Amino acid sequence: MIPYGRQSISDDDIEAVVRVLRSDWLTTGPNVKEFEDKVARYCGARHAVAVNSATSALHIACLAAGLAPGDTLWTSPNTFIASANAALYCGAEVDFVDIDPRTYNISVACLESKLAAAEKAGKLPKAVVPVDFAGQSCEMEQIRALADRYGFTVIEDAAHAIGGRYGERKTGDCAYADMTVFSFHPVKVITTGEGGMVLTNNDELYGRLARLRSHGITRDPAEMSGGSDGPWYYQQLDLGYNYRMTDLQAALGSSQMDRIDQFVARRREIAARYTREFASLPVITPYQRPETRSAWHLYVLCLDPARTAKSRSEVFARLVALGIGVNVHYIPVHTQPYFRRRFGFQPNICPNALAYYDACLSLPIFPGLTDDMQTHVIASVKEALR
Structure with missing residues (x-):
């Protein structure tokens, strides 16, 4: 049986993972930072936060955007359920915008019409998640213009689209999105086994995302209230999660990025x-x-x-x-x-x-x-x- 998708693993990929197995770090360590930096540089974004799945990435992106009970997230119906479920994890509600019959991406015309009606009804979305279906970017420039007009956060679900381009820009540069999410599932363009990442150019969002993936804690004295008790000290600032990526996964991802x-x-x-x-x-x-x-x-x-x-x-x-x-x-x-x-x-x-x-x-x-x-x-x- 020829599968619809399959990972491509080289000897270099295997050796990268073996090196981690022989090192002092197995869970989150220097390889995670190296992988984040590699993806951010490739895409042209300022910051990247690696996590254990794209679903986790969507969840913390929604949390970082402030999605909460009483808010609504809009997304495409032509997507995996995680694009919508991430909002429900935050206690928010979900609604859908129909797709363009040619690209199968979210229809900008339908989005604009729905936003105009929602403004009159006083029910504008807190966030919109356009999905780059099959790897083709949505019409991000137009979506950004609508976001600026109506005041919603743009979380680009680019789980299919690392390595793609929109004009001269690489998908993930966050020129038009507040945050962009990638997936590294084995059938995706590159893999870490399971894994995901959120990219952003916003320093404040980056700080929130980094805390939320690891229990909401910080070890940075500048972020603490009352100062630090010493180098061992940390404080919990948010209700976060254990969504960390391992160094094993990150080493595989870094090696895959070379190809x-x-x-x-x-x-x-x-x-x-x-x-x-x-x-x-x-x-x-x-x-x-x-x-x-x-x-x-x-x-x-x-x-x-x-x-x-x-x-x-x-x-x-x-x-x-x-x-x-x-x-x-x-x-x-x-x-x-x-x-x-x-x-x-x-x-x-x-x-x-x-x-x-x-x-x-x-x-x-x-x-x-x-x-x-x-x-x-x-x-x-x-x-x-x-």
Whole structure:
């Protein structure tokens, strides 16, 4: 079975982890700081805070933004549930903004319309989480302009998008986002096994994020009330969490960062070949905005109902039978039983997301996908649609 995603681990990666196993540090230590600095430099951000998962990163980003009971976070329905759950962990509520039917990212037009209505009703969101679906950046400049007008915090969920670009800017430089979140799950562009990171250019947010990932404590005398009792002393300033990344994970991440541009280049080659090969099929290939360069975490085909009677279920089953580990990204979050039960969401509040979900299939894309493997995937897609 060819999986839809898979990590790429080199001998250098293995040696980096072995060096940590032979060192004095296993949990958070010098390798975590090295990894944070490496990612921040690569992206062009001032600060980075590594944590044990992207879900943890989203949670502390929401906390750092001040999200609390009585507040609301808006996000895309076309995402993994963590983008919405992070708000619920803070006691806040969640609402959804429909997607652009071409990019499958949050629709700026829908966001602007919903904000205008929310302003009149006195129910503006405290934070908006645009999701860079499949690795393509959202229209961040326009979202930033809306944030400045309506006063919400922008937390860019770039779990798919490290290595991508928006214009001349690298995803994660936080030029338009208050905070940007990355994921390092094994199927992502680079991996730490499990892990995540929050980037920001704001010194105050950075201080909060750093405390929140480690029980809300500080060892910095300048942040303490009443001064320090000595070098052993710490104070708890916030209710934080044990979301720390280990040095083992960080060493793997640092080694992976040495090959990030190679990883992304290979993903782009695979995506370009898929798009060429599928041009005449009854499918819709991924639309790319001219100002973006996707990191291509996912390659999503959508069946075109105007040109094929095949259902997504039929094509999915046939591809699995042919040894292709296809997947579906994502089931719209607002249709999940928990969200329907708690908030009363009806499926039709985001019709573009529903239409997308009914037709989408994620095909294998990862650096280790060989040309022969991709040839088999392409032939299998053609067979399944025949």
